[in-house]
Amino acid sequence: MMAKVIMTADDSASIRQMxxxxxxxxxxxxxxxxxxxxxxxxxxxxxxxxxxxxxxMPNLDGIGLIKEARAIPSCKFIPIIMLTTESQESKKQxxxxxxxxGWIVKPFKPEQLLAVVRKVLx
Amino acid sequence: xKDNYREAFKEEAGELLAQLEVSLLELEEAxxxxxxxxxxxxxxxxxxxxxxxxxxxxxxxxxxxxxxxFDMVRNGTFAVSKELxxxxxxxxxxxxxxxxxxxxxxxxxxxxxxxxxxxLQRMVRGGExxxxxxxxxxxQSDTLDxxxxxxxxxxxxxxxxxxxxxxxxxxxxxxCTLASSETELAAISARIKKHGEILAKVPLAYxxxxxxxxxxMVFASSNDVAALQNEFGPSLRETRLKPACQAxxxxxxxxxxxKVDRVTYRIRFSPREELLMNxxxxxxxLAELRDLGPCCIVAQTxxxxxxIRMNAESCYVHWDVILTSACGIDTVRDVFIFVEDxxxxxxxxxxxxxxxxxxxxxxxxxEILVERGDLVMDDLERVLxxxxxxxxxxxxxxxxxxxxVSAALVEQQHVKEIxxxxxxxxxxxxxxVPAERLDLLVNLVGExxxxxxxxxxxxxxxxxxxxxxxxxxxxxxTCELRDNALSIRMLPIGTTFSKFRRLVRDLSAELGxxxxxxxxGEETELDKTVIERLNDPLVHLIRNSIDHGIESPxxxxxxxxxxxxxxxxxxxHSGDSVLITIRDDGAGLDREAIRAKAVEKGLLPASGExxxxxxxxxxxxxxxxxxxxxxxxxxxxxxxDVVKKAIEALRGSIDLSSESxxxxxxxxxxxxxxxxxxxxxxEIGNDRFVxxxxxxxxxxxxxxxxxxxxxxxxxxxxxxxLIPYVPLRERFGVHGASxxxxxxxxxxxxxxRVGFVVDNVIGEHQTVxxxxxxxxxxxxxxxxxxxxxxxxxxxxxxxxxxxxxxxxEEGFAxxxxxxx
Numbered sequence: 001m002m003a004k005v006i007m008t009a010d011d012s013a014s015i016r017q018m019x020x021x022x023x024x025x026x027x028x029x030x031x032x033x034x035x036x037x038x039x040x041x042x043x044x045x046x047x048x049x050x051x052x053x054x055x056x057m058p059n060l061d062g063i064g065l066i067k068e069a070r071a072i073p074s075c076k077f078i079p080i081i082m083l084t085t086e087s088q089e090s091k092k093q094x095x096x097x098x099x100x101x102g103w104i105v106k107p108f109k110p111e112q113l114l115a116v117v118r119k120v121l122x
Numbered sequence: 123x124k125d126n127y128r129e130a131f132k133e134e135a136g137e138l139l140a141q142l143e144v145s146l147l148e149l150e151e152a153x154x155x156x157x158x159x160x161x162x163x164x165x166x167x168x169x170x171x172x173x174x175x176x177x178x179x180x181x182x183x184x185x186x187x188x189x190x191x192f193d194m195v196r197n198g199t200f201a202v203s204k205e206l207x208x209x210x211x212x213x214x215x216x217x218x219x220x221x222x223x224x225x226x227x228x229x230x231x232x233x234x235x236x237x238x239x240x241x242l243q244r245m246v247r248g249g250e251x252x253x254x255x256x257x258x259x260x261x262q263s264d265t266l267d268x269x270x271x272x273x274x275x276x277x278x279x280x281x282x283x284x285x286x287x288x289x290x291x292x293x294x295x296x297x298c299t300l301a302s303s304e305t306e307l308a309a310i311s312a313r314i315k316k317h318g319e320i321l322a323k324v325p326l327a328y329x330x331x332x333x334x335x336x337x338x339m340v341f342a343s344s345n346d347v348a349a350l351q352n353e354f355g356p357s358l359r360e361t362r363l364k365p366a367c368q369a370x371x372x373x374x375x376x377x378x379x380x381k382v383d384r385v386t387y388r389i390r391f392s393p394r395e396e397l398l399m400n401x402x403x404x405x406x407x408l409a410e411l412r413d414l415g416p417c418c419i420v421a422q423t424x425x426x427x428x429x430i431r432m433n434a435e436s437c438y439v440h441w442d443v444i445l446t447s448a449c450g451i452d453t454v455r456d457v458f459i460f461v462e463d464x465x466x467x468x469x470x471x472x473x474x475x476x477x478x479x480x481x482x483x484x485x486x487x488x489e490i491l492v493e494r495g496d497l498v499m500d501d502l503e504r505v506l507x508x509x510x511x512x513x514x515x516x517x518x519x520x521x522x523x524x525x526x527v528s529a530a531l532v533e534q535q536h537v538k539e540i541x542x543x544x545x546x547x548x549x550x551x552x553x554x555v556p557a558e559r560l561d562l563l564v565n566l567v568g569e570x571x572x573x574x575x576x577x578x579x580x581x582x583x584x585x586x587x588x589x590x591x592x593x594x595x596x597x598x599x600t601c602e603l604r605d606n607a608l609s610i611r612m613l614p615i616g617t618t619f620s621k622f623r624r625l626v627r628d629l630s631a632e633l634g635x636x637x638x639x640x641x642x643g644e645e646t647e648l649d650k651t652v653i654e655r656l657n658d659p660l661v662h663l664i665r666n667s668i669d670h671g672i673e674s675p676x677x678x679x680x681x682x683x684x685x686x687x688x689x690x691x692x693x694x695h696s697g698d699s700v701l702i703t704i705r706d707d708g709a710g711l712d713r714e715a716i717r718a719k720a721v722e723k724g725l726l727p728a729s730g731e732x733x734x735x736x737x738x739x740x741x742x743x744x745x746x747x748x749x750x751x752x753x754x755x756x757x758x759x760x761x762x763d764v765v766k767k768a769i770e771a772l773r774g775s776i777d778l779s780s781e782s783x784x785x786x787x788x789x790x791x792x793x794x795x796x797x798x799x800x801x802x803x804x805e806i807g808n809d810r811f812v813x814x815x816x817x818x819x820x821x822x823x824x825x826x827x828x829x830x831x832x833x834x835x836x837x838x839x840x841x842x843x844l845i846p847y848v849p850l851r852e853r854f855g856v857h858g859a860s861x862x863x864x865x866x867x868x869x870x871x872x873x874x875r876v877g878f879v880v881d882n883v884i885g886e887h888q889t890v891x892x893x894x895x896x897x898x899x900x901x902x903x904x905x906x907x908x909x910x911x912x913x914x915x916x917x918x919x920x921x922x923x924x925x926x927x928x929x930x931e932e933g934f935a936x937x938x939x940x941x942x
Contacts, residue, residue, distance in 0.1 A: 003820060012168045014131040014176060027819065029841075056167045058160075070399075079401040085171045093463075101401035102460035107174035107182075120460070122406030
């Protein structure tokens with residue numbers, strides 16, 4: 001019954017807005033973070049059900065965020081999805097090694113985002 | 123909505139460009155500063171990524187080129203120079219022009235973009251640190267994906283074979299004179315064949331008027347790139363392919379994917395122990411498989427260690443799954459897309475419907491085990507000499523573990539069942555039972571559910587663990603029995619759909635229109651009563667589409683559409699309800715006509731802005747019609763209000779969207795069954811009420827303070843949105859004072875969010891619907907009653923009706939829409 005909480009970490013405000021709107025429309029609660037550091041601080045303060053993060057961000061990049069998030073007890077087993085423009089295997093592998101659950105390749109449509117969220121959130 | 127994002131992107135891009143300029147100027151001062159280089163790269167990266175997301179394809183393409191160059195700067199292959207900064211600054215100005223052009227400003231000059239990219243590439247080629255050969259030829263790069271787009275399935279399979287043999291894959295661009303292209307191609311092909319196998323000859327874009335044509339030859343060879351360049355010149359390139367895919371995994375272009383009937387797959391999913399560590403929930407993967415079709419899942423638990431040695435964060439379980447699905451193997455494989463590297467996964471097709479021998483038995487257990495690679499044929503034959511049941515013998519002789527045997531047995535069973543099911547469908551063997559008997563059965567099950575709830579409650583109160591265990595077992599069985607009894611009453615909606623085919627044919631002939639009807643989801647099942655009661659509303663809606671929606675063939679021709687219109691009728695499951703959509707590709711609703719009519723009838727105020735939804739909803743008002751001429755079919759203004767009432771009587775909802783010139787889509791949401799519903803039990807004073815769970819969005823608290831802050835308006839602020847609410851205590855005249863903290867149950871009806879204030883939310887409840895009888899038929903806001911576990915009665919609230927009353931009384935529809 002309780003709405004699941006999803007954090008979106010992205011330095012691009014328009015992506016945050018799009019992701020946020022799409023998720024809220026589907027009944028999720030959305031928490032925004034503007035970069036990796038901001039995300040880590042917010043994650044320490046509040047448990048979320050899922051994290052969607054960009055890879056290229058100032059202060060702390062996506063890979064760094066995934067690593068630090070996995071060290072936070074409440075985030076140890078939550079699904080983490082990375083948004084990537086690089087469809088290359090290397091970035092995906094690096095992210096997976098850091099603890100990411102999956103990825104979405106930009107550009108994506110809202111439906112694709114929701115499909116992935118439902119996939120990993122069950 | 124997309125426009126909103128575009129606006130947000132433009133604003134953001136403006137900021138990024140300003141920041142980019144500052145960074146570039148800093149970079150000129152400190153060319154080695156990695157922080158600044160990083161921030162320039164990020165700005166480009168965001169412009170590219172977000173640009174592509176929100177439809178600024180030109181910006182995305184342009185920044186992609188620049189980002190590529192700057193990536194080289196970032197990883198140290200290329201040094202920052204004054205020229206680079208200058209070029210980057212002009213690139214930045216160019217992007218600003220592109221943004222302005224998108225804003226409706228002057229068109230930007232495309233050649234400038236090309237000049238900048240070309241200059242950047244020249245600079246990169248001249249100034250690369252290290253070996254100065256451009257591996258990409260003309261700055262293009264061919265990835266496997268590019269190639270795959272244009273290759274046939276056969277070519278792709280050859281390609282994969284070579285990749286797996288670790289041959290190199292090369293691309294050679296050749297230009298032939300148009301007149302003699304065939305002989306020239308044959309000559310070059312012969313030369314290539316000496317070195318390897320030609321995989322594909324792809325013609326390049328032909329420029330009109332040119333007397334030559336280019337081809338891209340893709341071939342595989344075990345020779346190295348230097349030797350080949352010797353023979354064919356430096357324009358030959360080796361593609362940067364790694365065998366990203368394993369054998370058999372290469373995906374054929376989608377158009378080629380054959381349409382499969384139902385196929386049975388054998389899936390062996392063995393995740394590594396660390397699977398859980400990156401947030402993957404294997405259970406949801408299995409649930410996703412279940413969504414694809416009937417499936418049997420056997421968990422292999424053999425590897426679970428003793429508790430003392432067990433790491434709670436590891437996944438020790440493996441799964442064998444037998445799935446029968448209409449989906450292709452790629453769809454099945456896609457379920458595992460995120461975990462491919464963290465598991466060993468095998469997916470085999472063990473039956474596609476053509477081959478399965480319905481009359482004969484499925485393979486013997488031994489054969490299955492051999493085929494699954496769990497047993498060697500020789501061992502099997504040796505053991506077969508014995509006389510015991512094959513499974514027991516195998517386990518006794520230690521050749522196969524009991525887990526594996528049971529998995530194989532499940533497979534055997536599953537395939538048998540599928541075969542049987544198919545047989546049943548073919549011979550349609552069934553028993554005819556009078557509908558009343560089924561109704562009686564469902565009623566009895568309903569009674570049973572009520573008694574079971576009472577048993578569970580008693581057991582919980584007495585704290586007798588034995589009784590609790592029995593109660594739980596009864597609960598499980600009752601649940602199963604209930605689902606079973608309800609499913610017996612289910613019928614596929616297909617028969618109703620096929621009746622409509624005739625309706626469409628006759629009506630369109632009468633009205634001189636050409637209309638094709640497309641249906642999907644015929645196999646979707648609904649309660650028999652529901653299907654019967656849906657017939658009339660659906661007929662109304664389809665008539666409307668034919669009469670008002672789809673234009674005459676002439677009008678369609680004039681609007682540049684196909685002469686033949688189409689009506690798409692689809693049914694699909696969604697949670698505990700079924701969605702039926704009726705979509706036509708006609709003219710769409712006439713917004714202005716509806717508005718004018720609504721104003722004329724006093725349904726809407728003459729001035730003010732209204733959303734499409736608010737205007738379109740007016741057509742559900744009684745006696746509403748904008749048709750200027752009355753046909754024998756429709757236009758008399760009886761219909762939509764009746765349709766809405768009929769749907770609501772089924773506890774369903776109706777929603778419509780329309781795009782001028784493109785058509786109208788009507789979505790009807792109907793609960794699966796009318797007898798038993800999932801609901802939310804709430805309390806006001808000593809009375810209990812029940813709300814259908816399918817309409818409930820969420821519950822939030824409402825404090826006295828909240829109430830005093832809203833100055834007597836029944837509005838609650840839920841995460842920044844105003845939600846109107848109905849205080850049920852007042853509505854039903856419940857005595858006594860409300861508690862300090864009340865609860866708002868927020869419901870969603872036709873996309874309108876409205877709260878209902880109650881004292882306390884008790885929880886979810888299986889509600890057996892009892893009718894109130896004729897005496898209380900006219901009571902507003904209550905659709906029935908149910909008996910609770912303790913024998914007391916709770917009223918079932920009719921949410922749409924309550925909402926309607928509240929709208930009439932308070933006229934808060936406006937605020938409701940603003941908040942929705």
